[in-house]
Amino acid sequence: MGAAQVFSGIAIGVAATLAVQAALDRGAVQYVDDLLSFATPEGRLFNQAKAALEPILFDPYSAKYQGLRSVDTEYGTAVCGIVNAKNRMGAYVGNSKFVYLATGGLAEVEGSETEKRTTVFLHVCNPGYVKSPPRPPAPPPAVTTTTIPMPAPPPVPQAxxxxxxxxxxxxxxxxxxxxxxxxxxxxxxxxxxxxxxxxxxxxxxxxxxxxxxxxxxxxxxxxxxxxxxxxxxxxxxxx
The missing domain is CATH 3.30.70.1070 (Sporulation related repeat)
Known part of the structure; x- marks a missing residue:
């Protein structure tokens, strides 16, 4: 074996080692980020949203999220954001808008079959969305009174x-x-x-x-x- 081949093998080994270490470092960073996400109420809410999206996504473990934010809506607190995950062919489908309603645990992804079959709440994630004012309470039912006429007193007999x-x-x-x-x-x-x-x-x-x-x-x-x-x-x- 020549010197060139030896040096080439060493270079390939070093490159593989560095790639593995980089992957491990990224995993460690992701692990730390996941731990920190449970430290705040908003982080726990975002994790709930991700868990609710798992049944909708074909490959939830490949999901990449960005722009997560909480929104106060007439339906309660919602989580809006962008998700990108792999399809059946192993390719990323592109960024899709999603919404998660904390009340009821409903999740919808733009363009998914689940969104098409359910009531769409994605509009709460649109720019300029304004929470609808609460409906005023219904007035109490009118109380109807029925006046029962008192019977006339019997005539006083004449003596x-x-x-x-x-x-x-x-x-x-x-x-x-x-x-x-x-x-x-x-x-x-x-x-x-x-x-x-x-x-x-x-x-x-x-x-x-x-x-x-x-x-x-x-x-x-x-x-x-x-x-x-x-x-x-x-x-x-x-x-």
């Missing part, structure tokens, strides 16, 4: 009395009542009379022996029975 005697003095009125009760026991025997004082103005004061109160029909029947037996009476309405 009537049977007047048996009318005298100038209370004593005379009571004596007239006692005499009539003894004379007509079948009609008056079960009752006690009330002596009512009535001022007739210029005609003077009268004392009236009255029995009752009764309904109008009962008062008329009693007075008629008393008259049939020879007595005298007047049916009067109470004040």
């Amino acid at each position: 009537y009395v049977v007047q048996v005697a009318s005298q100038r003095t209370e004593a005379d009125a009571r004596a007239s009542w006692d005499a009539a009760r003894k004379r007509f026991p079948l009609v008056l025997g079960a009752f006690n009379a009330t002596i009512a004082r009535t001022d007739r103005g210029q005609q003077g004061v009268y004392y009236r022996a009255q029995v009752g109160p009764f309904s109008k029909s009962d008062a008329d029947s009693m007075c008629e029975a008393l008259r049939n037996q020879g007595g005298d009476c007047v049916v009067a309405q109470t004040p």
Whole structure:
């Protein structure tokens, strides 16, 4: 083997060693970056977004991300960014815009079949996007009141009395009542009379022996029975 071949083999070996070391260094840097990404809430959010994109990408381990940012939307916090991953042929498909909604864990990649089958939220990643204001709360339902009419009070029954005697003095009125009760026991025997004082103005004061109160029909029947037996009476309405 000549010297040239020896030096060529040494050069190739050194180059391979340097390439392997560079790859290991890049892996170490990536590993450190991954560890640091879990140290902040935003870093953990970005990792959640990457995990949500894995079922959508054909080769998620080849994915390269750039421009990751969190966006406050009407759907909650979202992660927007650019992803580039390999396809079935092993070639990178190019940069595609993606969105991840933290609420619900929904992820969409621009142009993917998943995006075509679902509601598209990618517009929240567009430049100039402005969060829609929250809808005002719905007014409370109108309270309808139904007024139930109160039943009318029953009419006050009119009271009537049977007047048996009318005298100038209370004593005379009571004596007239006692005499009539003894004379007509079948009609008056079960009752006690009330002596009512009535001022007739210029005609003077009268004392009236009255029995009752009764309904109008009962008062008329009693007075008629008393008259049939020879007595005298007047049916009067109470004040």
